[in-house]
Amino acid sequence: MDWAHALPTLTASFLASVVEGVEALTVVLAVGATRGWRPALVGTGLGVAGLALVVLALGPALTRIPIRDLQVVVGFLLLLFGMRWLRKAILRSAGVIALHDEAAVYSGKSAQLQGVARVTDPKWDAVAISTAFEIVMLEGMEVVFIVIAVGAAGGTLVPASIGAAAALLLVVLLGASVRAPLARIPENALKFAVGVLLSGFGTFWLGEGIGVDWPGDDLALLVLVAWFFGVALLAVRFCRLRRTVSVSAG
Amino acid sequence: MGAVAKTLRKFMGLFIEDGSLAIAALIWAAICWWGLPRLGVNPQATAILLAIGLASILAENVLRAAGKAK
Numbered sequence: 001m002d003w004a005h006a007l008p009t010l011t012a013s014f015l016a017s018v019v020e021g022v023e024a025l026t027v028v029l030a031v032g033a034t035r036g037w038r039p040a041l042v043g044t045g046l047g048v049a050g051l052a053l054v055v056l057a058l059g060p061a062l063t064r065i066p067i068r069d070l071q072v073v074v075g076f077l078l079l080l081f082g083m084r085w086l087r088k089a090i091l092r093s094a095g096v097i098a099l100h101d102e103a104a105v106y107s108g109k110s111a112q113l114q115g116v117a118r119v120t121d122p123k124w125d126a127v128a129i130s131t132a133f134e135i136v137m138l139e140g141m142e143v144v145f146i147v148i149a150v151g152a153a154g155g156t157l158v159p160a161s162i163g164a165a166a167a168l169l170l171v172v173l174l175g176a177s178v179r180a181p182l183a184r185i186p187e188n189a190l191k192f193a194v195g196v197l198l199s200g201f202g203t204f205w206l207g208e209g210i211g212v213d214w215p216g217d218d219l220a221l222l223v224l225v226a227w228f229f230g231v232a233l234l235a236v237r238f239c240r241l242r243r244t245v246s247v248s249a250g
Numbered sequence: 251m252g253a254v255a256k257t258l259r260k261f262m263g264l265f266i267e268d269g270s271l272a273i274a275a276l277i278w279a280a281i282c283w284w285g286l287p288r289l290g291v292n293p294q295a296t297a298i299l300l301a302i303g304l305a306s307i308l309a310e311n312v313l314r315a316a317g318k319a320k
Contacts, residue, residue: 076275076276076279077265079275079279079304080265080266080272080275081264081265083271083275083304083308084264084265084266084267084268084271086308087267087268087271087308087311087312087315088267090312091312091315091316094312094316096312096315096316096319097319138260141261141264142264145264199304199305199308203300203301203304206279206300207282207297207300207301210279210282210283210300211283211287211293212282212293212294212296212297212300213292213293213294213296213297214294214297215294215297215298220297224301227301227305228305228308231305231308231309232308234309235308235309235312235313238309238313238316239312239313239315239316240316242313242316242317243316243317243319246316246317246318246319247319
């Protein structure tokens, strides 16, 4: 196995899956606590089944696409995905936008769900089931995309899947034992790390696809990750400075 | 139709939050793919320019966002 690819792949899918898992868990816990655990688990189960269908449909289709085309498309999508996360993480670290607050999301969702009229048969509480289903599908789609994208373009689907499975198992175990939103997980630091990794991966695969010649070959991936990390750290400093100037002038 | 549009919008939302960032990255990738080789830039230099350009686009975007923040 090529560890220059496998290790960053495993790390990226693990960290991204922790972030997405924690976000999904918060809403599922809110559904369970306010509307009952049965509809929360039914919605979650339906969401997981929906995701399995997406994987079964997408997986074989991807193997038919020529590797160069796959690298261009997947590389560019990974780059956009990674830069979107990194952009948000930089702006949050610099205090430009507010940090994500799991406890606030939990309270808001709980209040919203308590406000919806209860059904006579709590087993088929459509509001609760659809809320749990929607969040699992939404956050799960991001996990599926990351696993398939980082895995398929570099032939490292196994470490990517192991990383995601380990993360989701960890989140479920923590959620089951704590029974409260995992607000202490450093969400922005994780998002920052995943953004850096996926920006590096995306740039590398995009470059491979468009026919550039990376100095150092596969080791260039590690250099790219370090490059985006350095630029992102500098960007946080300059954004803080810029924000301070902008606030004091306004 | 509404559900399809909603799903598509959510799918696009996975990748694009700020349209200008996505468009600038797309243009720079296209320049590195088609433009630079036609100007005689070698593939190793193109690789380095691709990485520098994409990181610069991200840095410019967040600095612009920080400048606009109240």
